[in-house]
Amino acid sequence: MFKFIHAADIHLDSPMRGLSRYESAPVSLLKGATRSAFKNLVDLAIEEKVDFVVIAGDLYDGDWKDYSTGIFLSSEMGRLKSENISVYIVYGNHDAENKMTKSLIFPDNVHVFSSKKPERFIIDELQLTISGRSFPESAVSGNFAAEYEQGISNYFNIGILHTSLNGGLSNDSYAPCSVNDLSALNFQYWALGHVHSPVVVKSENPWIVFPGCTQGRHIRETGVHGCNIVTVDDGSVTDFRTVPLDVVRWSECRVDISECATLNELTAKTAVILEDALDKSDNRMLAVRIIFEGKTPLYRHLVSDSDFVTSQIRSVCASIAGDMIWLEKVILNIHDKVEMTYDESSPLGAFVSQLGGNNQTPEELSLSDAEELNMLMEIIETLKSKLPSGHFGLASPLNLNDEEVLKTIVKDARTLLGAMILGNGGEK
Numbered sequence: 001m002f003k004f005i006h007a008a009d010i011h012l013d014s015p016m017r018g019l020s021r022y023e024s025a026p027v028s029l030l031k032g033a034t035r036s037a038f039k040n041l042v043d044l045a046i047e048e049k050v051d052f053v054v055i056a057g058d059l060y061d062g063d064w065k066d067y068s069t070g071i072f073l074s075s076e077m078g079r080l081k082s083e084n085i086s087v088y089i090v091y092g093n094h095d096a097e098n099k100m101t102k103s104l105i106f107p108d109n110v111h112v113f114s115s116k117k118p119e120r121f122i123i124d125e126l127q128l129t130i131s132g133r134s135f136p137e138s139a140v141s142g143n144f145a146a147e148y149e150q151g152i153s154n155y156f157n158i159g160i161l162h163t164s165l166n167g168g169l170s171n172d173s174y175a176p177c178s179v180n181d182l183s184a185l186n187f188q189y190w191a192l193g194h195v196h197s198p199v200v201v202k203s204e205n206p207w208i209v210f211p212g213c214t215q216g217r218h219i220r221e222t223g224v225h226g227c228n229i230v231t232v233d234d235g236s237v238t239d240f241r242t243v244p245l246d247v248v249r250w251s252e253c254r255v256d257i258s259e260c261a262t263l264n265e266l267t268a269k270t271a272v273i274l275e276d277a278l279d280k281s282d283n284r285m286l287a288v289r290i291i292f293e294g295k296t297p298l299y300r301h302l303v304s305d306s307d308f309v310t311s312q313i314r315s316v317c318a319s320i321a322g323d324m325i326w327l328e329k330v331i332l333n334i335h336d337k338v339e340m341t342y343d344e345s346s347p348l349g350a351f352v353s354q355l356g357g358n359n360q361t362p363e364e365l366s367l368s369d370a371e372e373l374n375m376l377m378e379i380i381e382t383l384k385s386k387l388p389s390g391h392f393g394l395a396s397p398l399n400l401n402d403e404e405v406l407k408t409i410v411k412d413a414r415t416l417l418g419a420m421i422l423g424n425g426g427e428k
Helices: 027-031 033-048 068-082 179-183 263-279 299-304 306-324 347-356 370-386 403-423
Strands: 002-007 052-056 086-090 110-112 119-123 128-132 156-162 189-193 199-203 207-210 226-233 236-244 248-256 285-296 325-336
Touching: 002 033, 027 033, 033 068, 033 226, 052 156, 052 189, 068 086, 086 128, 086 156, 179 199, 179 207, 248 263, 263 285, 263 306, 285 299, 285 306, 299 306, 299 325, 306 325
Parallel strands: 002 052, 052 086, 086 110, 128 156, 156 189, 189 207, 248 285, 285 325
Antiparallel strands: 002 226, 119 128, 199 207, 226 236
């Protein structure tokens, strides 16, 4: 019998890009979160007396700012060595970008797989093989799995692979392969990395598992993050557990405010949902995004004074748990319960008419005028030239190459302008 930990996507000392946008962000805690999660992993390995640890790629997060990352990592690997725990690592797309990776000297309990071709370690005393291949560069489009040797009969065969797999688990394509590719190799467990949410693709013949990242780093990485502990006896998995390692828990809380007639009712309902999210964070700090939804009579007030609303929600967070809740952002995904109408002879009515038609509400307006759309595109191109390209990716809400995104932005802008005017003493 033997026991091992399967972890991946540690992104050690990730810079947590974008934190500078938030004045209230607990920067030191968030920046140190990936390192703390890795310490928790090492503590867990020692406490559980595992035989070895598997890390399926993206141990790093690109280039280090200095050598302190490497020194920390070597120290933690040394802690595992002192307990006779081996570590098997493949490098993923982020590791391959790290210029210092090749110069880092690990203790001899750490085994890094070659990037030239798959390697296999045979541990006869455990009747075990461990196979893997590192990324030679950040962009790998070939099927690495096709190059792995068949598993050895009467041995428990573990394959380590950093891959986007096929089947919609990831929006990108890194060393793609299929479940059939992996199943055909007579392995009993595939330790995968790259997908940041924990996913058990298959639970037998063979096990195919993404453990997810060890620490969520932003609002797109909500929920529990950690690693898997796997126990093997007589050639089969007899126990499989997911163990949290994260020190900050990201959560997206949706609050339906359709029935809220006052701000007090809104904050009270928000408090209940926040308390529930905090209970589920297991005594970790909660980094939360609040999304208000529904048709509400509070619409004009909320839209016209969103900064005030955010400050009220921050006060709710502080009253519930002090510094244990950090409000990342408030999103208003709401509509007016009271229909907006416009007098065409008024300035606001003329404004709406100019935007798209005398009889249309802001929600009904569309980009139908080619000349106006061309003018909008000129403004967008100027905006794009002044902002980092990463803000406009396919998965971004600011993907300005998508006409549907443009329509949504224009519709929201029109509705916002109307609400702000009406909310500040305009037409009733």
